[in-house]
Amino acid sequence: MNERLWNILVDSFPKLLGYGVTVTIPLTVISFALALIISVVVALIQYADIKPLIPICRFYIWVVRGTPLLVQLYLIFYGLPSVGILIDAFPAAVLVFGFNEGAYMAETVRGALESVSRGQMEAGYCVGLSYMQIMRHVVLPQAFRTAFPALSNSLISMLKGTSMAATITVMEMFRQATVINGRVYESLGLYGEVALIYLMFCTILTWVQHWAEKKLASYGGTKA
Amino acid sequence: MMLEVKNVQKRFDHTEVLRDISLNVQKGDVVAILGPSGSGKTTFLRCLNFLERADGGEMVFDGEHYDLHKATRGEIARVRKKTAFVFQNYNLFLNKTVLQNVTLGLTVSGKMKKQEAREVAVNALERVGMAGHLDRYPAQLSGGQQQRVAIARGLASNPEIIYFDEPTSALDPELIGEVLSVMRKLAEEGMTMLVVTHEMNFARNVSTRVMFMDGGVVVESGAPEQVFNHPQSDRTRQFLKNFTEIE
Ligand SMILES: Nc1ncnc2c1ncn2[C@@H]1O[C@H](COP(=O)(O)OP(=O)(O)OP(=O)(O)O)[C@@H](O)[C@H]1O
Numbered sequence: 483m484n485e486r487l488w489n490i491l492v493d494s495f496p497k498l499l500g501y502g503v504t505v506t507i508p509l510t511v512i513s514f515a516l517a518l519i520i521s522v523v524v525a526l527i528q529y530a531d532i533k534p535l536i537p538i539c540r541f542y543i544w545v546v547r548g549t550p551l552l553v554q555l556y557l558i559f560y561g562l563p564s565v566g567i568l569i570d571a572f573p574a575a576v577l578v579f580g581f582n583e584g585a586y587m588a589e590t591v592r593g594a595l596e597s598v599s600r601g602q603m604e605a606g607y608c609v610g611l612s613y614m615q616i617m618r619h620v621v622l623p624q625a626f627r628t629a630f631p632a633l634s635n636s637l638i639s640m641l642k643g644t645s646m647a648a649t650i651t652v653m654e655m656f657r658q659a660t661v662i663n664g665r666v667y668e669s670l671g672l673y674g675e676v677a678l679i680y681l682m683f684c685t686i687l688t689w690v691q692h693w694a695e696k697k698l699a700s701y702g703g704t705k706a
Numbered sequence: 707m708m709l710e711v712k713n714v715q716k717r718f719d720h721t722e723v724l725r726d727i728s729l730n731v732q733k734g735d736v737v738a739i740l741g742p743s744g745s746g747k748t749t750f751l752r753c754l755n756f757l758e759r760a761d762g763g764e765m766v767f768d769g770e771h772y773d774l775h776k777a778t779r780g781e782i783a784r785v786r787k788k789t790a791f792v793f794q795n796y797n798l799f800l801n802k803t804v805l806q807n808v809t810l811g812l813t814v815s816g817k818m819k820k821q822e823a824r825e826v827a828v829n830a831l832e833r834v835g836m837a838g839h840l841d842r843y844p845a846q847l848s849g850g851q852q853q854r855v856a857i858a859r860g861l862a863s864n865p866e867i868i869y870f871d872e873p874t875s876a877l878d879p880e881l882i883g884e885v886l887s888v889m890r891k892l893a894e895e896g897m898t899m900l901v902v903t904h905e906m907n908f909a910r911n912v913s914t915r916v917m918f919m920d921g922g923v924v925v926e927s928g929a930p931e932q933v934f935n936h937p938q939s940d941r942t943r944q945f946l947k948n949f950t951e952i953e
């Protein structure tokens with residue numbers, strides 16, 4: 483490796499990492515929190531069979547799953563201003579990522595809720611609990627545990643997916659790499675470097691996931 | 707009379723599962739409900755606790771009258787407060803420890819203080835011989851142990867009556883005894899119980915009354931000696947004969 487490239491990489495590393503920590507990670511965390519809220523609400527509406535709201539949930543999932551993420555980003559950020567709705571790049575990205583991943587996660591959460599045996603609900607009624615109390619103390623915790631691995635995967639894929647926010651001008655880690663590259667023309671080195679930082683983030687998340695799964699496993703196998 | 711049930715009716719889609727089932731239970735009675743598969747035994751018990759909504763029928767329980775079809779939420783809550791239900795497959799809360807399984811109803815719906823609930827729970831668990839496993843999760847227990855915890859969960863709320871739906875049917879043969887002996891002890895202590903069971907020895911020796919159901923009707927009911935030794939109906943005779951052959 484020549485000295486120029488080495489210097490470029492050493493200079494850019496803290497910069498990229500900085501954008502990763504201050505933009506990519508917050509963007510991921512906020513979008514994921516939104517996705518989590520949306521998915522739980524949508525899944526609960528379906529699980530509790532709240533009839534008037536179910537078509538809305540179906541429609542939402544249908545639209546989100548049937549259109550590309552990139553197109554959704556463009557639509558919200560570049561398209562909406564023409565009807566007078568202007569959203570800054572960062573919140574626009576949060577909205578799109580949150581609603582996009584939320585649709586997939588809703589299916590995960592719904593499946594997990596439905597995997598909790600009906601007998602749990604009935605036993606809850608018999609000891610005098612209300613529907614809400616049973617959901618809160620019994621069904622949701624069990625569903626959360628079932629959904630945890632899939633939700634972790636959603637989190638990891640969302641972290642990588644935030645790089646797409648570069649296309650709507652969010653100055654996150656990847657866009658920062660393209661900016662530096664525009665000055666120095668070292669595509670291979672810089673994009674390799676940024677790939678490495680994503681890899682690092684994802685690896686850490688995977689560790690945390692494994693650790694948490696072990697903690698959650700403490701109450702033993704889910705029995706039918 | 708502690709419980710009077712009159713004319714319970716229930717249909718699923720087009721099949722009539724219960725046709726005018728009636729039953730009177732005195733305090734301290736242990737009623738064994740027998741009958742072939744599909745005769746409606748489970749459905750009957752579930753209707754009494756509103757896990758299933760009957761199409762018709764009424765009940766006088768602990769001095770209060772209830773319409774089994776039209777009971778309000780408040781009435782349902784009142785009934786459930788005074789009854790306990792033991793399921794065939796235990797239905798312990800899988801994410802809760804043994805202790806929490808018993809205290810959950812007490813603290814959350816009964817608004818009992820944590821410490822008091824713990825004492826009540828430990829006491830109930832002692833009665834079923836499970837106080838030594840407070841911090842285990844259901845998945846770490848045998849079926850017989852799980853069922854005993856389920857019984858303790860029911861006992862903790864100090865019910866007037868306990869409904870058992872085939873409490874030993876899901877158990878390995880060597881684990882049945884420990885559950886039956888807990889139930890026998892409760893019977894001796896005067897607990898009122900309705901027990902759907904295929905355990906003929908329990909029905910014969912522990913119950914104070916036997917009710918034989920078939921096709922959604924009560925075919926015969928009476929004292930165990932009478933039903934077992936001098937069955938009045940052919941269907942009862944046939945059923946008991948098949949059973950003694952299996953045993
Ligand atoms: N939720 C339901 N929907 C439709 N049919 C049902 C439902 N629950 C029970 N049934 C039907 O009602 C009839 C009586 O069922 P039930 O479970 O009460 O019988 P059981 O006497 O408890 O039988 P087993 O000894 O097999 O437990 C059966 O024919 C069953 O198929």
Ligand SMILES: [Mg+2]
Pocket residue numbers: 747748749871872
């Ligand atoms: Mg049954």
